[in-house]
Amino acid sequence: MESSLPQVARPLPRRRTVHYTLSLWLLAAPLLLLIAAPVLALVARVDFSLFLANLTSNVVIRAISLSLVTSLIATLLALCFGLPLAYLLARRQFRGKMIVDTLIDLPMILPPAVAGIALLLAFGRRGLIGAPLAEFGITLAFTQVAVIMAQTFVAAPYFVKAATAALLGVERELEQSAALDGASPLQVFVAITIPLSWPVLSSGLVMTWARALGEFGATIIFAGNLAGRTQTMPLAIYLGFERDLQLAIVLALVLLGVAFLVLLIVKGWLRQRVGAV
Amino acid sequence: MTRHAVFYVRPLLLLLLLALAFLTACAGASTAPGAPAAGDAPSGALTVFAASSLTDAFSTLGDTFEAEYQGVTINFSFANAQQLGTQITEGAPADVFATALQDHMDLAIRSGRIDPEAVTVFARNRIVVVAPADNPGNVTSLRDLARPGLRLVLADQAAAAGQYALSFLDKASALPEYGADYRERVLANVRSYEDSVRATFTKVLLGEADAGIVFSTDPASDRDRVLVLEIPAELNTIVEYPIAPLDDAANPALARAFIDFVLAPRGQAILGSFGFQQVN
Numbered sequence: 319m320e321s322s323l324p325q326v327a328r329p330l331p332r333r334r335t336v337h338y339t340l341s342l343w344l345l346a347a348p349l350l351l352l353i354a355a356p357v358l359a360l361v362a363r364v365d366f367s368l369f370l371a372n373l374t375s376n377v378v379i380r381a382i383s384l385s386l387v388t389s390l391i392a393t394l395l396a397l398c399f400g401l402p403l404a405y406l407l408a409r410r411q412f413r414g415k416m417i418v419d420t421l422i423d424l425p426m427i428l429p430p431a432v433a434g435i436a437l438l439l440a441f442g443r444r445g446l447i448g449a450p451l452a453e454f455g456i457t458l459a460f461t462q463v464a465v466i467m468a469q470t471f472v473a474a475p476y477f478v479k480a481a482t483a484a485l486l487g488v489e490r491e492l493e494q495s496a497a498l499d500g501a502s503p504l505q506v507f508v509a510i511t512i513p514l515s516w517p518v519l520s521s522g523l524v525m526t527w528a529r530a531l532g533e534f535g536a537t538i539i540f541a542g543n544l545a546g547r548t549q550t551m552p553l554a555i556y557l558g559f560e561r562d563l564q565l566a567i568v569l570a571l572v573l574l575g576v577a578f579l580v581l582l583i584v585k586g587w588l589r590q591r592v593g594a595v
Numbered sequence: 596m597t598r599h600a601v602f603y604v605r606p607l608l609l610l611l612l613l614a615l616a617f618l619t620a621c622a623g624a625s626t627a628p629g630a631p632a633a634g635d636a637p638s639g640a641l642t643v644f645a646a647s648s649l650t651d652a653f654s655t656l657g658d659t660f661e662a663e664y665q666g667v668t669i670n671f672s673f674a675n676a677q678q679l680g681t682q683i684t685e686g687a688p689a690d691v692f693a694t695a696l697q698d699h700m701d702l703a704i705r706s707g708r709i710d711p712e713a714v715t716v717f718a719r720n721r722i723v724v725v726a727p728a729d730n731p732g733n734v735t736s737l738r739d740l741a742r743p744g745l746r747l748v749l750a751d752q753a754a755a756a757g758q759y760a761l762s763f764l765d766k767a768s769a770l771p772e773y774g775a776d777y778r779e780r781v782l783a784n785v786r787s788y789e790d791s792v793r794a795t796f797t798k799v800l801l802g803e804a805d806a807g808i809v810f811s812t813d814p815a816s817d818r819d820r821v822l823v824l825e826i827p828a829e830l831n832t833i834v835e836y837p838i839a840p841l842d843d844a845a846n847p848a849l850a851r852a853f854i855d856f857v858l859a860p861r862g863q864a865i866l867g868s869f870g871f872q873q874v875n
Contacts, residue, residue, distance in 0.1 A: 442802070442803050443803050444802040459803050460746070538789075542786055542787025542798075543751065543788050543790065544786060544788065548787065560753030560790075
């Protein structure tokens with residue numbers, strides 16, 4: 319592997335590079351257009367005086383803050399519980415590993431509405447786990463906990479998948495030599511494994527956050543829709559479309575704008591960190 | 596070379612044959628049986644466009660009608676009534692149009708394909724309060740909806756049932772037996788404004804909510820799993836379902852016969868069994 323690298327890295331004649339780059343852009347253009355056109359169409363359709371008026375409206379502020387808080391908590395939960403799971407999948411051999419691995423894939427395949435119904439059947443007041451909980455006076459459906467659970471259910475697999483790949487990519491020799499020098503397993507994990515896998519881990523976190531922020535189907539079914547309590551941005555947008563197209567477009571733009579900004583900031587920060595390493 | 600040619604020709608031939616078959620099928624469909632001779636018993640095929648909320652009731656009506664008149668086939672197109680109205684405007688081949696809102700019928704009337712004089716109301720619907728069969732919230736009267744702590748679910752205002760529920764609360768708040776703050780106290784119990792009336796009903800059916808407000812047709816096929824509490828007519832919104840034949844129906848006699856059947860006692864009884872209020 320290593321020996322073939324210099325060959326690839328040998329610079330091509332300048333004109334050929336330009337040609338290659340140009341044809342790559344041409345090939346990428348349809349996809350870029352498919353993604354950019356709807357976003358631009360939303361911006362083009364918006365009435366900007368309405369936009370400013372709606373930006374500070376109660377519905378928008380409550381929905382956006384609820385969305386940010388819940389999606390952030392869902393991402394943290396994915397990190398806390400997803401990392402150990404990813405570690406098991408990447409580093410340990412055990413019976414039923416294929417089954418666990420495939421189980422993690424399921425939420426990515428399930429239509430979100432089905433996910434919502436499944437969550438309700440498990441954690442609802444009459445559900446498999448929800449019924450015993452209700453005996454203790456704990457109800458989850460229609461609460462913010464349900465919003466976070468729905469988002470975690472749908473989004474966490476993206477982090478587990480990314481983290482498993484990240485951990486598999488870390489060279490074991492480096493970890494082993496640290497262990498030989500007397501580092502404890504935890505020290506190895508914190509000082510060697512995490513920093514080495516950080517670029518992939520962090521992009522997995524960003525993807526998980528983005529998916530949680532956009533979560534709609536599972537949330538509206540499991541957590542319901544109540545402004546200020548369980549109505550996240552995607553719910554407000556969806557119901558807005560049935561009432562007032564302009565308001566819905568404003569809400570959608572706010573969501574897109576916030577997501578775009580956060581992603582840019584996080585990516586810029588990551589590039590700095592990775593560059594400094 | 597020749598071998599390759601054979602391999603390429605076969606799929607092409609197959610495609611051509613398929614295209615030909617498709618075209619013949621289309622041609623066949625467009626020259627479907629025309630109107631029967633006047634005075635004869637109705638026969639032939641009828642295309643009925645009906646709002647999706649009529650799916651269960653009209654399927655049963657259609658089966659009964661087909662059993663009554665041998666040789667008659669009814670093809671239903673059940674969809675969002677707004678879409679059906681648009682399709683009719685765009686010239687879709689339909690013989691009868693039945694819907695849940697006069698607005699959608701007006702859409703079809705504006706297209707010039709339906710005579711406003713020919714429109715008849717064939718059923719009525721109203722809103723009711725539903726609770727799970729074991730009644731966890733102990734809802735026995737409309738006043739109980741205002742009891743603090745009750746888990747209530749309504750349809751969002753984007754859905755017609757949501758608007759009718761709010762209108763019921765407004766009307767009740769004007770009456771002394773409910774009190775002026777009835778609306779406010781009931782709305783304080785709302786856990787969720789669901790995106791459709793069906794979703795609202797499902798939450799009650801699953802026992803997630805203590806009560807919900809839905810159309811009387813929603814619990815029709817789950818009578819043993821929910822309790823239904825009627826909302827009196829003076830507080831209710833009565834929804835009228837219009838039906839009409841299309842002016843350019845391929846088979847006007849059959850279209851008329853089907854509408855008469857829907858309005859006749861037998862048709863009305865079937866609609867009644869699906870929770871609709873009959874028209875006299």
